[in-house]
Amino acid sequence: MTATILLASTSLSERFYNAFIEADRWKLYLDGLVVTLEITLFAAILGVLIGLVIAFMQLSRRKNGKHSIFSLLATIYVDVIRGTPSVLQLMIMYFVIFSASPFSGTVIAIISFGVNSGAYVSEIIRAGILAVDSGQMEAGRSLGLTRATTMRKIVIPQAVKNILPPLGNEFIVLMKETAIVGYVALQDLTRVANLIGSRTYDAFPPLIIAAVVYFIIIKILTILLGKLERRLRKSDNR
Amino acid sequence: MITVKDLHKSFGDLQVLKGINYEVDKGQKIVIVGPSGSGKSTFLRCLNLLEIPTSGEVWFEDVQVNGKKTDINKVRRNMGMVFQHFNLFNNLSIIDNITLAPVTLKLQSKEEAKENALALLRRVNLEEKADAYPAQLSGGQKQRIAIVRSLAMQPKVMLFDEPTSALDPEMVGEVLDVMKELAESGMTMIVVTHEMGFAREVASKVLFMDEGLILEENTPEQFFAKPENPRLQDFLSKVL
Numbered sequence: 001m002t003a004t005i006l007l008a009s010t011s012l013s014e015r016f017y018n019a020f021i022e023a024d025r026w027k028l029y030l031d032g033l034v035v036t037l038e039i040t041l042f043a044a045i046l047g048v049l050i051g052l053v054i055a056f057m058q059l060s061r062r063k064n065g066k067h068s069i070f071s072l073l074a075t076i077y078v079d080v081i082r083g084t085p086s087v088l089q090l091m092i093m094y095f096v097i098f099s100a101s102p103f104s105g106t107v108i109a110i111i112s113f114g115v116n117s118g119a120y121v122s123e124i125i126r127a128g129i130l131a132v133d134s135g136q137m138e139a140g141r142s143l144g145l146t147r148a149t150t151m152r153k154i155v156i157p158q159a160v161k162n163i164l165p166p167l168g169n170e171f172i173v174l175m176k177e178t179a180i181v182g183y184v185a186l187q188d189l190t191r192v193a194n195l196i197g198s199r200t201y202d203a204f205p206p207l208i209i210a211a212v213v214y215f216i217i218i219k220i221l222t223i224l225l226g227k228l229e230r231r232l233r234k235s236d237n238r
Numbered sequence: 239m240i241t242v243k244d245l246h247k248s249f250g251d252l253q254v255l256k257g258i259n260y261e262v263d264k265g266q267k268i269v270i271v272g273p274s275g276s277g278k279s280t281f282l283r284c285l286n287l288l289e290i291p292t293s294g295e296v297w298f299e300d301v302q303v304n305g306k307k308t309d310i311n312k313v314r315r316n317m318g319m320v321f322q323h324f325n326l327f328n329n330l331s332i333i334d335n336i337t338l339a340p341v342t343l344k345l346q347s348k349e350e351a352k353e354n355a356l357a358l359l360r361r362v363n364l365e366e367k368a369d370a371y372p373a374q375l376s377g378g379q380k381q382r383i384a385i386v387r388s389l390a391m392q393p394k395v396m397l398f399d400e401p402t403s404a405l406d407p408e409m410v411g412e413v414l415d416v417m418k419e420l421a422e423s424g425m426t427m428i429v430v431t432h433e434m435g436f437a438r439e440v441a442s443k444v445l446f447m448d449e450g451l452i453l454e455e456n457t458p459e460q461f462f463a464k465p466e467n468p469r470l471q472d473f474l475s476k477v478l
Contacts, residue, residue, distance in 0.1 A: 133323075133325070135321060135323050135325035136325060136327060136328070138288055138321065138325060139319075139321065139325035139326070139327065139384075140327070140339075141288065141311075141314065142286060142288065142314055142317075142318070142319040142321075142388075143314065143315070143318075143338075143339035143387070143388070143391060144311045144312070144313075144314040144315035144339060144343060144391065145311070145338075145339055145342060145343070146311055149342060153327075153338065153342070154327050154329065154330075157329045158328055158329050
């Protein structure tokens with residue numbers, strides 16, 4: 001009788017104490033967060049690099065709409081990545097492609113998410129460049145500048161302003177997407193929360209804690225991106 | 239100076255130019271008029287290869303513009319172009335718009351280019367806008383800057399593709415004035431326009447184009463007073 005009353009009356013603060021402070025569990029969240037951020041950061045960098053290459057491969061499509069070999073390869077890549085779930089891509093990378101490789105799970109996850117993100121980033125970059133009025137390129141060319149120079153000095157600086165907001169969004173999506181790395185035995189923030197829940201027989205507090213941490217990081221990212229975007233616009237139109 | 243031989247241009251199945259032959263001499267001011275869709279702009283854009291001719295030849299001085307081995311960027315340095323929608327570089331200040339090409343192509347030093355640009359801006363009374371950005375200017379100001387930007391390359395010929403068509407009526411005059419002054423300075427000009435007054439006043443020859451062909455070519459006096467082609471008569475009765 002007394003025992004049941006005790007259990008039922010375990011206060012919310014005690015439950016959170018158990019999930020966070022008890023046995024220094026906060027260190028586990030911190031470790032998990034480091035894994036999440038590590039994968040997100042390096043995958044984002046890899047994604048932008050791949051995205052850049054793929055975007056320019058796609059833009060090599062001829063004026064009459066026919067594919068060049070580069071644009072064809074790029075289109076296939078984007079189609080395949082967009083057409084399959086990222087959790088499957090991650091498992092295929094981990095259990096098939098890199099199963100015999102010396103790479104750590106984190107590196108494989110970075111590659112997998114980088115390759116995944118690259119497809120989306122390439123579309124963002126491509127759209128951002130195409131959104132710049134074609135008259136800008138024509139004006140540059142009519143002055144005798146080469147296509148590459150006009151791209152570099154005129155089109156791309158203007159495209160950056162189109163690209164930045166959706167690219168920031170892509171980073172945010174990417175960070176949340178990394179929550180699936182638990183599938184390949186990596187201990188990221190989500191996985192850690194899950195493990196602590198099964199240790200304390202109380203899933204609610206650790207999951208809420210993890211959610212709040214994700215939310216805060218993404219909120220900070222959003223604010224920083226907003227600032228950067230405003231600054232770029234200011235230097236443009238004043 | 240510019241010779242066009244049997245120029246054809248198609249976009250897919252659509253034949254836009256159906257065999258244009260024409261010759262422009264140094265110092266001439268050629269004004270091209272005609273209904274929309276007649277191929278005027280396409281013709282102009284074929285001259286500096288913004289459109290690639292389907293067949294035929296375009297010569298500039300002794301270079302075949304659409305020749306396989308021609309470095310088109312070199313040719314374009316000598317052919318300025320002014321667009322209907324100005325196409326000023328939105329990410330650059332006015333002075334940078336003007337100096338970008340001559341400096342990047344190493345035709346002028348930075349200081350030299352800047353001095354030239356300021357002198358040109360003075361000529362169109364826009365010196366105080368040197369540090370402004372295109373978004374801060376009116377349409378008429380943008381177009382005058384666009385003309386100056388082309389002139390900064392010291393071209394031998396200037397192509398104008400409906401330079402006043404996107405302007406509010408009260409700004410047309412200021413742009414035409416700059417063009418008239420340029421004409422008086424001896425520049426070779428090819429102008430596609432709907433401004434009949436400009437054609438009458440400035441042109442050495444007026445061309446009438448319709449359905450991809452030059453249907454009439456004459457001095458402005460004859461062109462407007464005694465149009466021969468029935469389609470030109472019809473066209474003039476509508477626009478004058």
